Amino acid sequence: MKxxxxxxxxxxxxxxxxxxxxxxxxxxxAANGEEASQLLLHRSFSLxxxxxxxxxxxxxxxxxxxxxxMPEIPVIVLTAYGSVETAVEAVKAGAEEYLTKPLKSxxxxxxxxxxxxxxxxxxxxxxxxxxxxxxxxxxxxxxxxESMKHVLELAxxxxxxxxxxxxxxxxxxxxxxxxxxxxxxxxxxxxxFVAINCAAIAETLLESELFGHEKGAFTGAVxxxxxxxxxxxxxxxFLDEVAEMGANLQAKFLRVLQEQQFERIxxxxxxxxxxxxxxxxNQNLARAIENNTFREDLFYRLSVFPIEIPPLRERRExxxxxxxxxxxxLSSRMGMRPHVLSTEAKDLMTAYDWPGNARELANxxxxxxxxxxxxTIEREDLPLKTDLDASSPGHxxxxxxxxxxxxxxxxxxxxxxxxxxxDELGISLRxxxxxxxxxxxxxx
Numbered sequence: 001m002k003x004x005x006x007x008x009x010x011x012x013x014x015x016x017x018x019x020x021x022x023x024x025x026x027x028x029x030a031a032n033g034e035e036a037s038q039l040l041l042h043r044s045f046s047l048x049x050x051x052x053x054x055x056x057x058x059x060x061x062x063x064x065x066x067x068x069x070m071p072e073i074p075v076i077v078l079t080a081y082g083s084v085e086t087a088v089e090a091v092k093a094g095a096e097e098y099l100t101k102p103l104k105s106x107x108x109x110x111x112x113x114x115x116x117x118x119x120x121x122x123x124x125x126x127x128x129x130x131x132x133x134x135x136x137x138x139x140x141x142x143x144x145x146e147s148m149k150h151v152l153e154l155a156x157x158x159x160x161x162x163x164x165x166x167x168x169x170x171x172x173x174x175x176x177x178x179x180x181x182x183x184x185x186x187x188x189x190x191x192x193f194v195a196i197n198c199a200a201i202a203e204t205l206l207e208s209e210l211f212g213h214e215k216g217a218f219t220g221a222v223x224x225x226x227x228x229x230x231x232x233x234x235x236x237x238f239l240d241e242v243a244e245m246g247a248n249l250q251a252k253f254l255r256v257l258q259e260q261q262f263e264r265i266x267x268x269x270x271x272x273x274x275x276x277x278x279x280x281x282n283q284n285l286a287r288a289i290e291n292n293t294f295r296e297d298l299f300y301r302l303s304v305f306p307i308e309i310p311p312l313r314e315r316r317e318x319x320x321x322x323x324x325x326x327x328x329x330l331s332s333r334m335g336m337r338p339h340v341l342s343t344e345a346k347d348l349m350t351a352y353d354w355p356g357n358a359r360e361l362a363n364x365x366x367x368x369x370x371x372x373x374x375x376t377i378e379r380e381d382l383p384l385k386t387d388l389d390a391s392s393p394g395h396x397x398x399x400x401x402x403x404x405x406x407x408x409x410x411x412x413x414x415x416x417x418x419x420x421x422x423d424e425l426g427i428s429l430r431x432x433x434x435x436x437x438x439x440x441x442x443x444x
Contacts, residue, residue, distance in 0.1 A: 003026065003234070004028065004043070005027055008032065009050070022109065031054075078101050096119070166279050188276055212227030236276045237276070237277055251295070282428050418433065
């Protein structure tokens with residue numbers, strides 16, 4: 001995906017020279033500062049290159065105008081005079097770089113443009129505080145089971161398209177890992193992958209996080225701020241726990257999906273972006289639609305290409321390869337010697353249902369590394385034995401009885417509402433349904 005650069009210069013020959021030198025970018029030109037300001041109000045740009053002296057609105061005036069409205073867009077100013085005073089004035093107004101006209105060569109311009117864009121990309125990432133998937137998680141999807149191989153086949157097929165993808169599955173199955181897998185294999189791989197967890201941000205702040213806000217738009221908005229959509233322009237935006245988005249925000253989000261345009265909070269300026277959406281949820285969206293908590297039209301816009309990630313208990317062939325990966329990665333990160341799994345530990349891990357899926361597996365390995373007295377992880381080092389024995393069919397241990405009573409009590413308190421009960425218990429709805437079936441009370 002190309003960076004969009006706005007070039008403002010009153011000399012046609014200069015505009016043509018710059019357009020030719022930067023032919024690898026998307027170049028939009030303006031004949032003066034006033035024309036450039038109007039273009040900036042109606043689309044998103046990665047960089048502005050402006051002449052210092054132009055009719056109607058000079059380059060310095062344009063920079064000041066931008067600095068008060070869209071300070072995040074970097075500016076390179078061109079001047080035919082090259083005086084120190086002009087350079088200082090441009091930098092004070094908000095320019096990041098300046099070049100003296102006539103330009104020495106196309107290569108000189110390209111080098112400065114690349115430097116500014118790279119610098120701003122690094123700043124954007126620092127501003128976002130983007131967190132990669134937990135370091136314990138594999139950089140790619142581990143798939144030995146046929147079901148996960150099928151998931152990867154689907155992901156590969158959709159990767160090169162810009163179609164919206166909806167990832168479903170229980171918590172901890174690796175939805176963000178798969179989203180990054182799709183991004184890395186897409187034509188957008190050189191652009192940003194921006195992730196946001198809709199459940200981790202208060203509803204009142206989520207709109208600002210997604211779309212940004214103008215200075216003074218609300219109490220605490222002390223400066224203009226870009227949202228995740230703008231940071232993801234040209235790349236991929238991953239929306240985890242999308243079902244947690246409120247009704248009002250769902251309507252606004254639907255419009256962005258349809259038109260690829262939005263306004264920051266406190267602004268009437270429409271910003272056009274090119275963003276590929278990958279959404280994820282561990283909830284049953286069909287049921288959410290029935291309960292009027294999720295828009296049906298938004299569901300159809302998101303589920304252009306749905307992919308369901310099966311839980312670990314349905315792909316037990318993946319448990320040990322994942323465990324070996326976590327063991328190697330975590331022991332290295334924790335400054336320990338390489339560890340191995342005993343045969344008994346492997347048997348326990350493959351028999352366990354892993355209700356928390358891959359994330360629970362990673363946590364169990366980390367705990368085992370801490371408590372293990374040797375470089376071999378034994379069965380007793382894993383925090384699974386009691387849970388496994390207690391929940392095995394035909395062996396209703398004390399923990400199983402306590403768990404069953406807690407589930408039934410929660411259901412009674414919420415008059416049979418399984419969603420409310422699962423929320424109170426801190427487990428996914430699918431895990432609750434699985435436990436009800438396991439205890440033989442699914443139909444009650």
